[in-house]
Amino acid sequence: MSTKTPKIIYTKTDEAPALATYSLLPIVEAYTKTAGVEVETRDISLAGRIIANFPDFLKEEQRIGDALAELGELAKTPEANIIKLPNISASIPQMQAAIKELQSKGYALPDYPEEPQNAEEEAIKARYDKVKGSAVNPVLREGNSDRRAPRAVKNYAKKNPHSMGAWSANSKSNVVSMPGGDFFGSEQSVTTEKAGHVRIEFTAENGEVTVLKPQVALQDGEIIDASVMSKKALRSFLEEAIERAKNEDVLFSVHLKATMMKVSDPIIFGQVVEVFFKEVFEKYGAVFQELGISANNGLGDLHAKLAKLPAPQKEEIEAAIKACYDKRPPLAMVNSDKGITNLHVPSDVIIDASMPAAIRTSGQMWGPDGQPKDTLFTIPDRSYAGVYQATIDFCKKHGAFDPATMGSVSNVGLMAQKAEEYGSHDKTFQLPASGIVRVIDQDDKVLMEHQVEQGDIWRMCQVKDAPIQDWVKLAVNRAKATGVPAVFWLNEDRAHDNQLIKKVHKYLPDHDTTGLEIHIMPPVDATQFSLDRIIKGEDTISVTGNVLRDYLTDLFPILEVGTSAKMLSIVPLMNGGGLFETGAGGSAPKHVQQFEQEGHLRWDSLGEFLALAVSLEHLSNTSDNTKAKVLAETLDEATGLLLDNRKSPSRKVNELDNRGSHFYLAMYWAQALAAQDKDAELKEQFTALAKALTENESVIVDELNAAQGQAMDVGGYYAPVFELAAKAMRPSTTFNSIIEKL
Numbered sequence: 001m002s003t004k005t006p007k008i009i010y011t012k013t014d015e016a017p018a019l020a021t022y023s024l025l026p027i028v029e030a031y032t033k034t035a036g037v038e039v040e041t042r043d044i045s046l047a048g049r050i051i052a053n054f055p056d057f058l059k060e061e062q063r064i065g066d067a068l069a070e071l072g073e074l075a076k077t078p079e080a081n082i083i084k085l086p087n088i089s090a091s092i093p094q095m096q097a098a099i100k101e102l103q104s105k106g107y108a109l110p111d112y113p114e115e116p117q118n119a120e121e122e123a124i125k126a127r128y129d130k131v132k133g134s135a136v137n138p139v140l141r142e143g144n145s146d147r148r149a150p151r152a153v154k155n156y157a158k159k160n161p162h163s164m165g166a167w168s169a170n171s172k173s174n175v176v177s178m179p180g181g182d183f184f185g186s187e188q189s190v191t192t193e194k195a196g197h198v199r200i201e202f203t204a205e206n207g208e209v210t211v212l213k214p215q216v217a218l219q220d221g222e223i224i225d226a227s228v229m230s231k232k233a234l235r236s237f238l239e240e241a242i243e244r245a246k247n248e249d250v251l252f253s254v255h256l257k258a259t260m261m262k263v264s265d266p267i268i269f270g271q272v273v274e275v276f277f278k279e280v281f282e283k284y285g286a287v288f289q290e291l292g293i294s295a296n297n298g299l300g301d302l303h304a305k306l307a308k309l310p311a312p313q314k315e316e317i318e319a320a321i322k323a324c325y326d327k328r329p330p331l332a333m334v335n336s337d338k339g340i341t342n343l344h345v346p347s348d349v350i351i352d353a354s355m356p357a358a359i360r361t362s363g364q365m366w367g368p369d370g371q372p373k374d375t376l377f378t379i380p381d382r383s384y385a386g387v388y389q390a391t392i393d394f395c396k397k398h399g400a401f402d403p404a405t406m407g408s409v410s411n412v413g414l415m416a417q418k419a420e421e422y423g424s425h426d427k428t429f430q431l432p433a434s435g436i437v438r439v440i441d442q443d444d445k446v447l448m449e450h451q452v453e454q455g456d457i458w459r460m461c462q463v464k465d466a467p468i469q470d471w472v473k474l475a476v477n478r479a480k481a482t483g484v485p486a487v488f489w490l491n492e493d494r495a496h497d498n499q500l501i502k503k504v505h506k507y508l509p510d511h512d513t514t515g516l517e518i519h520i521m522p523p524v525d526a527t528q529f530s531l532d533r534i535i536k537g538e539d540t541i542s543v544t545g546n547v548l549r550d551y552l553t554d555l556f557p558i559l560e561v562g563t564s565a566k567m568l569s570i571v572p573l574m575n576g577g578g579l580f581e582t583g584a585g586g587s588a589p590k591h592v593q594q595f596e597q598e599g600h601l602r603w604d605s606l607g608e609f610l611a612l613a614v615s616l617e618h619l620s621n622t623s624d625n626t627k628a629k630v631l632a633e634t635l636d637e638a639t640g641l642l643l644d645n646r647k648s649p650s651r652k653v654n655e656l657d658n659r660g661s662h663f664y665l666a667m668y669w670a671q672a673l674a675a676q677d678k679d680a681e682l683k684e685q686f687t688a689l690a691k692a693l694t695e696n697e698s699v700i701v702d703e704l705n706a707a708q709g710q711a712m713d714v715g716g717y718y719a720p721v722f723e724l725a726a727k728a729m730r731p732s733t734t735f736n737s738i739i740e741k742l
């Protein structure tokens, strides 16, 4: 990697953000070129990652390099300047769909072996599993997280408050969690003094020892913890929760993170499906096994596989499923028109986005009848569930939040180097039998041990010392920069947090904290504290571990500014580089569906605009490029103007969409560059461009809007055909030719 030519890596991802890139990137490339900045793309899409992992199955011309591995290495260097768009964290049904699409395009990829029958299939599954779930973010996140709503975005939301569903004091919505037998209740934690390693062993009741993980390397001062969720306790809890929803006449829903917690949460999800449809699974277990049905993949997969049965048997089972539906409480729906429930696909209801969306809409979800209804939100583990119950209680007491007046909660998140639960996949196991799981160090000393039973989920997490120090520093810096109180959301009664609190006390004195307000509070108290401030219009910094980073950076943005897509999301990499994530949200599959059906893309690229500005600013600092600084400043101006003039995409067809908003960004950016006097060359270059764009505004917007209102075919969902997608996303010849002249 040369340090001479300043370079920005722009990632090519999936779904809506990938479509938006076809339109935005040519503009970005044209503008940044004027500062001598090179923008290179790297394909980290689900399809791209699949292809990169199976070169031996493919023709020479089909092979591509492993861009993710390359960027993972780059992220560890000071030169890194990466703009990371959201990507699919694939569940098994999504993996299978992507593989199928690629096969149909001539890629001789193997099928995903759900139940591998031999060593060869095991190896194929292992390769696919590397691509499955949240496989991108943890590789790139070599730094902690700084997410906040920029001033312009917050002010815009105050002036143009989004709709908020009213809250009633009589709302029957609540969160329910296990009373015991969960990860929270069983957690043990130790801090290693010296670097070394541990192994994880399972000893069955007959004394037979299985090594679950031969070696996990540990650094000086690393915190490790282990916990277990009891299958028995989970199932009896679920049975009670389902009964409770029925008795209280509310919807039943479950909220997990099956993407990032790709080993544990699909299993928990599967238990929910099995318990909800208990009679069906008990009666037809053998048939299901024969059909390769796993409840972990959800009802969608179950129905697809049932289709293989002869009609009478299929109908019998479907009738049994229907009988369960009738007996059980109504399920919360993902799409009530299509009959897709909360239990259809494990990755459809992702807790970080789904809980805030419900809180925003009066604490309700959609029922099978297409009507909103109070809901029992099932979040089995207690570690973080209390945050949502506290927020719900607050809304019942004070009514819905008012975006016009509410304060802001930003986040400093401990995330670097696969911190905490989100790095636990390779140390998570479902136990085959009863026995004891032990974590044993290099001197054969048992550090932690748990009694387990068949089917229990056991996991170990790690967090290294250097990321913790960096996180404490980042928290202090944000508190200093804003003068706002910073709250560490840590519970001294939780084993892991207890170790972390010791480190916070150890590292805070490394910084000058005079005049700063810094607290340490358990999550529920911290929620209360932050919400008491928020309704007074006051801001608070949440300083959290990795999971709450994820949860809170959707919760507060969705309440405050309507979506997490408008967040500034910076990852100052620990070795000096910068990773700039766009927004905090995902890849919004329903946006693609709308685009395919009616040619309107409602994806808002605001997160990309904000990320590009900070990326250019970072580049100007690291490479002394003053033009890049001017580009960054004027881009921020343009983004502010775009918000003020309401040129963000609309949700409705035949109104300005993603492409139209890109045109306005380009026009305002060019106008700001033409108006500035810091760089005469840029001024001159952009004066003519600004003039051309301004004069052609109505022609261009007409051309862009005329492309809407019809079905779009971009040649694929996971791997669109470049020419088709580029044509669909750049339908204004006038606009294209003006940009090309730059």
Ligand SMILES: NC(=O)C1=CN([C@@H]2O[C@H](COP(=O)(O)OP(=O)(O)OC[C@H]3O[C@@H](n4cnc5c(N)ncnc54)[C@H](OP(=O)(O)O)[C@@H]3O)[C@@H](O)[C@H]2O)C=CC1
Binding pocket: 085, 086, 087, 088, 089, 090, 137, 259, 347, 348, 349, 350, 353, 354, 563, 564, 565, 583, 584, 585, 586, 587, 588, 589, 590, 602, 603, 604, 605, 606, 607
């Ligand atoms: N950083 C990453 O890489 C992340 C990836 N994901 C992945 O994204 C996929 C979908 O996840 P999901 O939990 O549904 O979360 P999303 O954040 O994609 O969706 C929640 C809703 O937020 C709104 N939204 C999000 N981003 C935008 C945007 N830029 N413009 C306009 N609206 C937006 C949309 O609502 P509406 O249109 O109704 O207003 C959307 O349906 C999954 O594959 C998941 O793994 C999820 C989170 C982060």
Ligand SMILES: O=C(O)CCC(=O)C(=O)O
Binding pocket: 089, 133, 134, 135, 137, 138, 259, 260, 352, 549, 550, 553, 584, 585
């Ligand atoms: O990596 C993922 O699957 C999702 C990431 C996410 O939701 C976040 O970082 O906010």
Ligand SMILES: [Mg+2]
Binding pocket: 352, 550, 551, 553, 554, 584, 585
């Ligand atoms: Mg998230």
